[in-house]
Amino acid sequence: MLGSLRLYGRYISLSMQAQMQYKASFIMFSLANLLNAFLEFLATAALFARFGTLRGWMLTEVALFYGLVNLSFAIAEAAGRGFDVFHRRVRTGTFDRLLLRPRSTVLQVLGGDFQLLRVGRFTQGLLVLLWGGVASGVSWTPASVLLAVWATAGAVLVFCGLFVLQAVMSFWTVEPAELANTLTYGGVEATQFPLSIYRRWLRDLFVYVVPLGCANYFPVLSILGRDVGLGYPPWLAWMTPWAGVLFFALSLRVWELGVRHYNSTGS
Amino acid sequence: MPQILVDGLTKTFRVARRRAGFAAALRGVVSREYTEHKALDGVCFTIEPGELVGYIGPNGAGKSTTIKILSGIMVPDGGQCVVMDRVPWRERLQHVARIGVVFGQRCQLMWDLPAADSFDLLRDIYRIPAGVYRRNLDELVDRLALAGLLEIPVRQLSLGQRMRCEIAASLLHAPPLLFLDEPTIGLDAVSKLAVRDFVRQIHREHGVTVILTTHDMDDIEALCQRVILIGRGRILVDGTLADLRRQVTLERRLIIEGLPAASVELDLLGARLAPDNGHRTCIYFDPAQIAPTDLLARITERYQIRDFWVEDQPIEETIARLYAQCGL
Amino acid sequence: MRVYASLIRLRAMLLLQYRAAAFAGMVTQFSFGIVRVMLFEGFYASSTAPQPMPFPYVVSYIWLCQALIGLLPWGGDGEIQELVLSGNVAYELCRPVSLFGLWYSRCIALRTVPTAMRAVPLITVAVWLLPPLYRLALPGSPAAALAFVVSIGGAVLLSAAISNLYNVFLMWTVSGEGLVRLLPPFVTLFSGALIPVSFFPDWLQPLLRFLPFSGVIDLPLRFYIGDLPAAAWLGHLAYQLAWVAVLVVTGRWLVSRGMRRIVVQGG
Numbered sequence: 001m002l003g004s005l006r007l008y009g010r011y012i013s014l015s016m017q018a019q020m021q022y023k024a025s026f027i028m029f030s031l032a033n034l035l036n037a038f039l040e041f042l043a044t045a046a047l048f049a050r051f052g053t054l055r056g057w058m059l060t061e062v063a064l065f066y067g068l069v070n071l072s073f074a075i076a077e078a079a080g081r082g083f084d085v086f087h088r089r090v091r092t093g094t095f096d097r098l099l100l101r102p103r104s105t106v107l108q109v110l111g112g113d114f115q116l117l118r119v120g121r122f123t124q125g126l127l128v129l130l131w132g133g134v135a136s137g138v139s140w141t142p143a144s145v146l147l148a149v150w151a152t153a154g155a156v157l158v159f160c161g162l163f164v165l166q167a168v169m170s171f172w173t174v175e176p177a178e179l180a181n182t183l184t185y186g187g188v189e190a191t192q193f194p195l196s197i198y199r200r201w202l203r204d205l206f207v208y209v210v211p212l213g214c215a216n217y218f219p220v221l222s223i224l225g226r227d228v229g230l231g232y233p234p235w236l237a238w239m240t241p242w243a244g245v246l247f248f249a250l251s252l253r254v255w256e257l258g259v260r261h262y263n264s265t266g267s
Numbered sequence: 268m269p270q271i272l273v274d275g276l277t278k279t280f281r282v283a284r285r286r287a288g289f290a291a292a293l294r295g296v297v298s299r300e301y302t303e304h305k306a307l308d309g310v311c312f313t314i315e316p317g318e319l320v321g322y323i324g325p326n327g328a329g330k331s332t333t334i335k336i337l338s339g340i341m342v343p344d345g346g347q348c349v350v351m352d353r354v355p356w357r358e359r360l361q362h363v364a365r366i367g368v369v370f371g372q373r374c375q376l377m378w379d380l381p382a383a384d385s386f387d388l389l390r391d392i393y394r395i396p397a398g399v400y401r402r403n404l405d406e407l408v409d410r411l412a413l414a415g416l417l418e419i420p421v422r423q424l425s426l427g428q429r430m431r432c433e434i435a436a437s438l439l440h441a442p443p444l445l446f447l448d449e450p451t452i453g454l455d456a457v458s459k460l461a462v463r464d465f466v467r468q469i470h471r472e473h474g475v476t477v478i479l480t481t482h483d484m485d486d487i488e489a490l491c492q493r494v495i496l497i498g499r500g501r502i503l504v505d506g507t508l509a510d511l512r513r514q515v516t517l518e519r520r521l522i523i524e525g526l527p528a529a530s531v532e533l534d535l536l537g538a539r540l541a542p543d544n545g546h547r548t549c550i551y552f553d554p555a556q557i558a559p560t561d562l563l564a565r566i567t568e569r570y571q572i573r574d575f576w577v578e579d580q581p582i583e584e585t586i587a588r589l590y591a592q593c594g595l
Numbered sequence: 596m597r598v599y600a601s602l603i604r605l606r607a608m609l610l611l612q613y614r615a616a617a618f619a620g621m622v623t624q625f626s627f628g629i630v631r632v633m634l635f636e637g638f639y640a641s642s643t644a645p646q647p648m649p650f651p652y653v654v655s656y657i658w659l660c661q662a663l664i665g666l667l668p669w670g671g672d673g674e675i676q677e678l679v680l681s682g683n684v685a686y687e688l689c690r691p692v693s694l695f696g697l698w699y700s701r702c703i704a705l706r707t708v709p710t711a712m713r714a715v716p717l718i719t720v721a722v723w724l725l726p727p728l729y730r731l732a733l734p735g736s737p738a739a740a741l742a743f744v745v746s747i748g749g750a751v752l753l754s755a756a757i758s759n760l761y762n763v764f765l766m767w768t769v770s771g772e773g774l775v776r777l778l779p780p781f782v783t784l785f786s787g788a789l790i791p792v793s794f795f796p797d798w799l800q801p802l803l804r805f806l807p808f809s810g811v812i813d814l815p816l817r818f819y820i821g822d823l824p825a826a827a828w829l830g831h832l833a834y835q836l837a838w839v840a841v842l843v844v845t846g847r848w849l850v851s852r853g854m855r856r857i858v859v860q861g862g
Contacts, residue, residue, distance in 0.1 A: 102364035186626035
């Protein structure tokens with residue numbers, strides 16, 4: 001386990017070295033990333049200026065949901081990019097090389113494509129989160145900070161799980177699976193805002209099927225000191241990021257099946 | 268105790284039939300038609316430790332399928348396969364730790380960084396102890412003349428240099444079994460010789476078992492004591508290169524320089540004259556019927572010549588005729 | 596003129612082949628649409644203050660926006676960028692067509708074909724397969740539909756002109772690349788792709804109405820939903836075409852300077 005972590009660490013440092021070779025490009029890309037995400041938030045702010053509240057939620061409170069999920073997505077995009085672009089590996093046949101090494105394929109896929117330039121969206125998410133954290137008047141305790149970190153981890157795992165599932169599809173079809181894109185980008189769009197504003201079916205989708213809302217909505221509710229309501233029990237806030245862990249573990253199981261299929265059909 | 272034991276391997280692929288046109292594509296979404304392609308149809312051979320074997324065959328014969336199964340990344344449909352006391356695909360992690368694979372057409376080194384960084388990564392991946400790694404690396408750098416190349420980003424290396432780094436990368440963990448797939452493809456003459464010399468060296472000095480898959484028959488001729496020919500999923504020939512030659516033809520050639528073929532009017536005792544090639548005369552003969560020395564004597568009795576030599580049928584021709592003979 | 600028409604047609608035929616790529620992304624656009632519609636529903640439920648548009652208008656706007664997202668001038672043409680980077684663009688000077696015109700024709704095809712391929716199915720679903728509250732309404736009157744179509748024409752020319760400018764910028768490698776990366780987020784925001792332009796703060800409206808970007812998405816959509824009277828079609832078309840002229844003139848001037856630079860430098 002420790003050896004695997006160390007290997008992953010080496011992968012990351014090598015990725016950064018390789019990407020830093022194109023410094024100017026990297027900076028521009030990250031800046032564009034940051035700008036894009038930031039302008040989207042400005043659009044949301046403009047709407048709040050017109051409407052005042054969103055079903056009782058203030059912009060400063062929404063900022064917590066918004067920032068947290070963007071932060072998580074940025075981390076997931078950076079760490080899980082290997083699975084995101086996995087269909088390319090299958091197409092060029094470079095997955096074979098990974099199978100020829102005495103290490104877990106998951107570790108190698110994750111390590112091989114760590115992408116630093118997601119730092120743009122990461123920064124935006126962090127800034128929005130910090131702003132919301134201060135402006136919403138939340139009294140931060142060590143417990144709530146820990147919960148925020150835990151919630152981020154849970155969301156990161158859900159996103160990564162989606163990337164893994166998308167990658168598994170490439171063992172069967174040539175085109176990258178559209179559905180995963182819908183769930184990741186669509187998921188960010190949706191869970192940026194408190195789930196309570198949506199209809200029941202959308203809420204349930206992001207709580208029970210793709211537990212993004214789980215990892216984001218309930219913990220932030222708890223941090224804001226709001227009552228969970230909506231028919232969900234109160235202890236949910238701390239348990240929900242576990243749904244992310246479970247989702248990711250399940251996706252890895254599906255990955256094993258996919259690899260086995262690849263082994264018997266040669267792609 | 269054979270290092271590799273393969274018995275009755277079978278593997279069939281189902282290939283979905285694709286047809287052009289929008290209507291066919293729509294239909295394809297609902298129902299798929301499949302054709303079956305038998306890649307391996309009862310492949311059998313054994314390889315002892317320390318052998319240098321050439322594995323040849325026309326495209327689609329089943330070469331890469333065999334190699335994939337031997338290296339553990341593909342599961343056969345039937346038959347037995349044991350490599351170094353393991354079933355490759357069942358114990359993938361332990362198995363691949365003891366083999367090296369070089370793909371001539373694909374580069375496993377990281378493109379934007381120096382090869383040294385890729386080597387360090389491999390050291391961690393294969394969990395090679397520091398002392399062993401240093402020793403192996405030094406020897407590889409020495410033998411493959413890599414000094415000074417390791418600090419240059421891989422994308423800036425020439426193909427020959429990259430190939431040598433690639434080979435070094437596959438041997439860092441000192442595997443007892445090495446698979447080489449088209450290792451000299453696209454290389455210039457100097458690099459080809461360097462690669463061949465190196466393979467010969469590690470084979471001789473370290474007893475590494477080498478399985479060479481290639482279309483370059485010069486490589487086979489230069490390196491392999493034993494050649495296995497696979498065609499349409501079956502092993503057709505398994506023996507030395509001389510055995511292979513004998514199967515096609517026993518004919519050898521006497522080349523004479525300084526004597527136009529047109530002017531040769533002599534009973535050649537069954538040998539035949541090749542069509543005119545200017546100043547060079549080429550005589551095909553069967554050494555069982557007439558010894559080369561006798562043939563030469565007959566000619567030099569009558570004519571003045573400048574130079575001569577005896578050669579076998581070019582290996583490419585032999586292989587091509589062998590394929591034809593086997594109906595490939 | 597005829598040369599450009601056939602250039603456009605050729606490129607269009609090529610683009611038509613990328614059917615799979617066109618359909619991919621449709622599901623994602625659709626999910627974005629649903630989420631945004633529900634988001635606005637939440638906003639409208641939270642405030643009784645008068646808004647720039649009634650909710651049903653916004654619903655139609657959102658669906659059309661998702662359907663016509665291909666109109667947005669995203670970035671430079673990858674193939675052209677390759678040409679410029681490798682210096683091979685110098686060979687283009689041998690053609691009997693102006694370089695700018697050639698590139699412009701390509702952009703026009705690039706803006707129309709993928710958009711049309713994606714828009715038709717999406718609009719069909721949004722019009723017929725959704726509950727009444729979330730449905731994309733049909734245009735209020737034939738006049739509105741006509742004004743919409745004319746405005747789309749102007750939007751295509753405008754969008755192609757903007758993306759062509761990106762192509763031209765690429766002739767100045769580092770600084771050009773920077774511009775091509777950093778401008779699109781602003782263009783997207785100001786075109787009305789995230790929220791209708793009229794929802795931006797009042798003090799920003801004059802600037803946004805002046806800039807060409809709102810002419811790409813916001814303008815045609817407003818004709819469709821009836822936010823702008825159909826009779827005003829000519830004036831707004833003139834505004835679009837005026838900007839097209841400005842961009843084209845600027846573009847041609849930049850191209851000649853850029854080519855001089857490249858020919859001197861050797862790529």
